[in-house]
Amino acid sequence: MSGTALDPKTAPTFPMAAKTAMGDTQLRKNVRHATDVIQAKRARVVGEMPDWQELREAGKQVRQHTMENLDFYLEEFEANCTRAGGVVHWARDAEEARRIIVELVKASGSEEVIKIKSMTTEEIQLNSALEAAGIHPFETDLAELIIQLGQDRPSHIVVPALHKNRHEIRAIFQREMNLPELGDQPHDLADAARMFLREKFLRVKTGVSGANFLIAETGGVCIVESEGNGRMCLTLPETLIMVAGIDKVIPRYQDLEVLLQLLPRSATGERMNPYTSIWTGVDAADGPRVFHVVLMDNARTEILADEEARQTLNCIRCAACQNACPVYRQTGGHAYGSVYAGPIGAILTPQLQEMHYAQSLPYASSLCGACYEVCPVKINIPEVLIHLRNKVVKQNTAGVAGFFDVEAGAMKAMAMIFRSERRFRAAQRMGRVAESPLVGKDGWIGWLPGLLGGWTQVRDLQEMPKETFRDWWERRGKNGN
Amino acid sequence: MFPETGKAVVRVLERLGHTVEFPAGQTCCGQMHYNTGYQAEAMPLLERFVAQFKGAEAVVVPSSSCVAMMRDHYPKMALALKDRELQGQVNELLPKVFEFSEFLTKGLGLEDVGAYYPHRVTYHASCHGLRNLLLGDGPVRLLKAVRGIDLVELEGVEQCCGFGGTFAVKNADVSGAMLADKTTAVLKTKAEACTACDNSCLMHIQGALHRQKTGVRTVHLAEILAGEEGVQQ
Ligand code: SF4
Numbered sequence: 198m199s200g201t202a203l204d205p206k207t208a209p210t211f212p213m214a215a216k217t218a219m220g221d222t223q224l225r226k227n228v229r230h231a232t233d234v235i236q237a238k239r240a241r242v243v244g245e246m247p248d249w250q251e252l253r254e255a256g257k258q259v260r261q262h263t264m265e266n267l268d269f270y271l272e273e274f275e276a277n278c279t280r281a282g283g284v285v286h287w288a289r290d291a292e293e294a295r296r297i298i299v300e301l302v303k304a305s306g307s308e309e310v311i312k313i314k315s316m317t318t319e320e321i322q323l324n325s326a327l328e329a330a331g332i333h334p335f336e337t338d339l340a341e342l343i344i345q346l347g348q349d350r351p352s353h354i355v356v357p358a359l360h361k362n363r364h365e366i367r368a369i370f371q372r373e374m375n376l377p378e379l380g381d382q383p384h385d386l387a388d389a390a391r392m393f394l395r396e397k398f399l400r401v402k403t404g405v406s407g408a409n410f411l412i413a414e415t416g417g418v419c420i421v422e423s424e425g426n427g428r429m430c431l432t433l434p435e436t437l438i439m440v441a442g443i444d445k446v447i448p449r450y451q452d453l454e455v456l457l458q459l460l461p462r463s464a465t466g467e468r469m470n471p472y473t474s475i476w477t478g479v480d481a482a483d484g485p486r487v488f489h490v491v492l493m494d495n496a497r498t499e500i501l502a503d504e505e506a507r508q509t510l511n512c513i514r515c516a517a518c519q520n521a522c523p524v525y526r527q528t529g530g531h532a533y534g535s536v537y538a539g540p541i542g543a544i545l546t547p548q549l550q551e552m553h554y555a556q557s558l559p560y561a562s563s564l565c566g567a568c569y570e571v572c573p574v575k576i577n578i579p580e581v582l583i584h585l586r587n588k589v590v591k592q593n594t595a596g597v598a599g600f601f602d603v604e605a606g607a608m609k610a611m612a613m614i615f616r617s618e619r620r621f622r623a624a625q626r627m628g629r630v631a632e633s634p635l636v637g638k639d640g641w642i643g644w645l646p647g648l649l650g651g652w653t654q655v656r657d658l659q660e661m662p663k664e665t666f667r668d669w670w671e672r673r674g675k676n677g678n
Numbered sequence: 679m680f681p682e683t684g685k686a687v688v689r690v691l692e693r694l695g696h697t698v699e700f701p702a703g704q705t706c707c708g709q710m711h712y713n714t715g716y717q718a719e720a721m722p723l724l725e726r727f728v729a730q731f732k733g734a735e736a737v738v739v740p741s742s743s744c745v746a747m748m749r750d751h752y753p754k755m756a757l758a759l760k761d762r763e764l765q766g767q768v769n770e771l772l773p774k775v776f777e778f779s780e781f782l783t784k785g786l787g788l789e790d791v792g793a794y795y796p797h798r799v800t801y802h803a804s805c806h807g808l809r810n811l812l813l814g815d816g817p818v819r820l821l822k823a824v825r826g827i828d829l830v831e832l833e834g835v836e837q838c839c840g841f842g843g844t845f846a847v848k849n850a851d852v853s854g855a856m857l858a859d860k861t862t863a864v865l866k867t868k869a870e871a872c873t874a875c876d877n878s879c880l881m882h883i884q885g886a887l888h889r890q891k892t893g894v895r896t897v898h899l900a901e902i903l904a905g906e907e908g909v910q911q
Contacts, residue, residue, distance in 0.1 A: 563842025651850030656885025
């Protein structure tokens with residue numbers, strides 16, 4: 198894997214990237230094993246909740262209400278965070294967010310930053326912007342550290358190095374930390390990471406983080422994590438810079454009651470994650486003395502404006518949909534060409550690109566609905582996928598070029614046929630004539646041309662029936678039975 | 679495409695004493711168009727469906743994904759067309775639309791429909807039946823009541839077979855890999871036939887089972903329930 202960032206603007210289409218990814222049998226094994234383990238844990242802790250469906254509904258209501266009043270809650274957050282000593286910045290897009298953060302780091306006087314795992318910083322490719330400005334970012338989340346040291350790319354929003362097994366991780370640590378004797382037991386790897394990171398925690402004066410929830414009512418911020426490294430980054434540096442999408446806000450402190458039951462269970466299959474940090478502004482006696490929050494739009498307002506796709510923003514980034522997705526489980530995350538992979542990636546990524554890129558992602562789904570079933574805030578992902586497909590089709594068939602589009606032509610022709618009984622009957626007869634050169638002796642088709650060739654890669658197709666149901670029905674009526 | 683399923687539905691329903699009608703003007707529910715992004719093309723098919731079936735006491739559809747299409751999308755489509763009358767007709771008609779197994783278990787409250795099918799069979803839970811229609815164990819209860827059947831549970835029974843309509847051709851490699859998982863599980867059961875409530879999944883699974891020359895068949899649930907003692911199957 199190369200170190201180039203996942204960028205939907207330059208990524209190959211999903212079917213192409215998936216083909217490459219599926220050639221990597223080790224990766225597929227790792228992804229399947231890891232998602233199996235998390236799914237089993239999730240199923241266990243969700244199963245013990247008698248009110249899980251009510252909780253999901255409550256989570257959906259909280260998020261939906263927030264999105265309907267997003268401007269109000271954002272301003273409330275800004276006011277309360279400012280009152281508590283935080284400094285709030287607004288960024289229209291990724292570029293502006295990067296610029297603000299780079300300037301803030303420079304102003305802090307540090308040439309290094311320690312980072313908490315944050316998919317938002319991945320979304321805006323912050324690390325390369327920091328490096329270009331001469332600032333060295335150290336990832337402190339174990340999985341992100343593995344990605345950074347291995348010059349790899351994240352493939353999962355909760356466990357970014359999910360595609361690596363521990364033997365591969367050991368090899369990276371041996372090489373990058375200069376530890377040729379390192380063992381491959383989980384505690385060996387954790388020890389090595391701890392030694393490597395401790396020194397950074399104590400030395401580096403500036404921290405960069407994302408956020409799980411911004412609490413409008415108090416101006417507080419909530420971060421959930423498993424390792425405690427996040428809390429180090431939140432408490433030890435003098436300056437803390439946080440970047441969050443504007444979708445991360447929630448109205449009240451009390452809403453955490455619902456969301457913090459849903460998130461850990463869905464994300465890691467834990468009743469409660471080991472570390473939950475909630476803090477408000479700055480405190481002279483403890484923690485960072487300077488606290489910045491960069492609230493970033495980056496196409497979220499456009500998503501908000503699309504009534505049918507708005508629910509995309511309800512996402513709390515638990516990755517349950519990724520673990521459950523049969524497509525993701527075959528391909529892993531890199532095939533999506535975006536830091537947001539799997540079902541949530543298939544709907545979020547093209548929308549973050551305002552539908553200019555990643556148009557193949559809404560089609561990267563069999564619409565099986567496993568994502569919707571597990572989503573803790575009940576985002577109807579299949580419904581949004583279909584809505585986005587409709588947008589893609591409209592884009593592609595607008596203008597003259599669309600006239601020649603083979604798929605659109607076939608779809609229109611079929612729609613014509615289905616609109617008339619006479620044409621439908623004729624098509625059934627014609628179908629048998631048209632397919633006849635392709636039908637083998639046993640009544641099966643083993644090769645199809647053009648767009649349909651995908652079918653016969655691994656499947657045969659049975660010939661059309663000699664007598665349709667309709668013919669049988671009419672014959673039966675005539676014979677009196 | 680699958681005349682045997684239609685015939686089987688007629689046989690089962692008539693055996694249970696119902697009168698079956700087949701409006702000759704019916705064609706397609708529009709699912710493929712709608713789900714691929716051609717929503718405008720699906721609209722006239724909604725109107726056609728309503729015109730063909732309004733007035734029926736119950737509409738029985740032997741395909742879970744078609745029923746899911748109607749339930750999940752027809753009301754929205756009618757709203758989008760801004761046609762008040764059509765909206766009313768859709769709202770009136772939809773509660774009468776049943777997936778075949780659902781009609782038997784929920785509509786008629788039956789499990790034993792007097793079927794006989796002396797074969798080893800495994801059941802695949804089609805996604806739309808499972809997650810959109812919430813068929814639950816209805817189909818399995820129907821199968822368990824069949825005399826002579828040897829029903830074996832399928833590993834990963836709730837995993838998608840990878841069909842997904844145009845997904846199977848647009849993402850042929852991923853779809854093929856999902857299908858391979860499914861056929862591996864089917865072969866493990868040593869069943870003679872794999873059944874489901876949806877012929878699209880079965881056509882997909884059968885395509886690979888035939889390609890691999892496994893000799894294992896797929897058969898729609900209705901065809902099993904239509905089986906009778908003394909009749910060759
Ligand atoms: S879409 Fe739902 S399941 Fe997927 S990451 Fe977001 S909250 Fe979790």
